[in-house]
Amino acid sequence: MNTGHVELARAQQERWESAYVRRPRLHGVGPSRAAEWAAGVFGAAGIDDVLELGAGHGRDALFLARQGFxxxxxxxxxxxxxxxxxxxxxxxxxxxVTAALHDVRDPLPPADATVNAVFANLLLNMAFSPSELRSLVAEIHRVLCPGGIFVYAVWSAADSCAKHWRRLEDGLAMHDGFVGRFFDESLVTELAEEWRLDETTPYDEGQRRMWRVTMTKPVQES
Ligand SMILES: C[S@@+](CC[C@H](N)C(=O)[O-])C[C@H]1O[C@@H](n2cnc3c(N)ncnc32)[C@H](O)[C@@H]1O
Structure with missing residues (x-):
C-alpha cells in the first residue's frame, strides 16, 4: 500500500465507523437482493457455511443464519x-453467526482451501486501489475449496449517480466523504480470470444500478 492509500484506507475506516455509530441499522434490516440470490446458490450446492466480507451491521449475515447457514x-x-x-x-x-474485525487489505485469516462459500455485498466497490482489489480476489480464491463459490455485488458504472461523484485517481470516485468504484463489465471479467464465471447480472436495488457476480473456483486449475 502506498502512503496515499494508507491514509485513504484509514479515513474510510473512520468514516464507516462514525456512520454506523450515528445511524445504527444504516443499511436497513431486510436482506440485500444479492444475499437472497446467494442463499439459493449456496443451498443448491449443499453448502452450509459462509464467510461474509464487509458485512456491516449484518443484515445479510442474519438473513443467511435465519436460512440455516x-x-x-x-x-x-x-x-x-x-x-x-x-x-x-x-x-x-x-x-x-460469528463476527470478527478484519480489514480485507490484510490477508484473509482462513487457511488455503478451507472455505466453501464467500459472500460480499457492496464491498469490492469500496476504496481499493486496483492492486488491492486484485489481491483481495486472489485471497478469496486462495481460501475457497476447489468448487467453492463466491457471490458478490457491486455498483455498476451504468448507475446514474456515478456522474455526480468526484473522480479521483485509480478509477475511484468520492461523494459525501465516501470513496468507491463503479464497475464496468470488463473489470468483472478481469477479476474472474482464475475462476469459472457462472453469471454476471445487472440489476437495480433502491436507486442503484448494480452488478451481481457468481463465480466458482475451478476444481481442476488450468
Ligand atoms: C456499503 S457497506 C455494505 C455493508 C453490507 N455488506 C450490507 O450490504 O449491508 C460497505 C461495508 O464495507 C466495509 N468495508 C469497507 N472497506 C473495508 C475494508 N478494507 N475491510 C473490511 N471492511 C471494509 C464497511 O465498513 C462497510 O460496512
Whole structure:
C-alpha cells in the first residue's frame, strides 16, 4: 500500500465507523437482493457455511443464519460488528453467526482451501486501489475449496449517480466523504480470470444500478 492509500484506507475506516455509530441499522434490516440470490446458490450446492466480507451491521449475515447457514462475518467497523452481535443474540442466532474485525487489505485469516462459500455485498466497490482489489480476489480464491463459490455485488458504472461523484485517481470516485468504484463489465471479467464465471447480472436495488457476480473456483486449475 502506498502512503496515499494508507491514509485513504484509514479515513474510510473512520468514516464507516462514525456512520454506523450515528445511524445504527444504516443499511436497513431486510436482506440485500444479492444475499437472497446467494442463499439459493449456496443451498443448491449443499453448502452450509459462509464467510461474509464487509458485512456491516449484518443484515445479510442474519438473513443467511435465519436460512440455516453458519456465517462468519467480518468488517473493519467495530461499531457495525457490535450491532451485528447484539442482533444475533437478540434473535437467538449467536450459535450460527460469528463476527470478527478484519480489514480485507490484510490477508484473509482462513487457511488455503478451507472455505466453501464467500459472500460480499457492496464491498469490492469500496476504496481499493486496483492492486488491492486484485489481491483481495486472489485471497478469496486462495481460501475457497476447489468448487467453492463466491457471490458478490457491486455498483455498476451504468448507475446514474456515478456522474455526480468526484473522480479521483485509480478509477475511484468520492461523494459525501465516501470513496468507491463503479464497475464496468470488463473489470468483472478481469477479476474472474482464475475462476469459472457462472453469471454476471445487472440489476437495480433502491436507486442503484448494480452488478451481481457468481463465480466458482475451478476444481481442476488450468
Ligand atoms: C456499503 S457497506 C455494505 C455493508 C453490507 N455488506 C450490507 O450490504 O449491508 C460497505 C461495508 O464495507 C466495509 N468495508 C469497507 N472497506 C473495508 C475494508 N478494507 N475491510 C473490511 N471492511 C471494509 C464497511 O465498513 C462497510 O460496512
Amino acid at each position: 453458519s456465517v462468519h462475518a467480518t468488517d473493519f467497523s467495530e461499531a457495525a460488528l457490535d450491532q451485528l452481535r447484539l442482533e444475533a443474540q437478540r434473535e437467538g442466532l449467536d450459535d450460527r
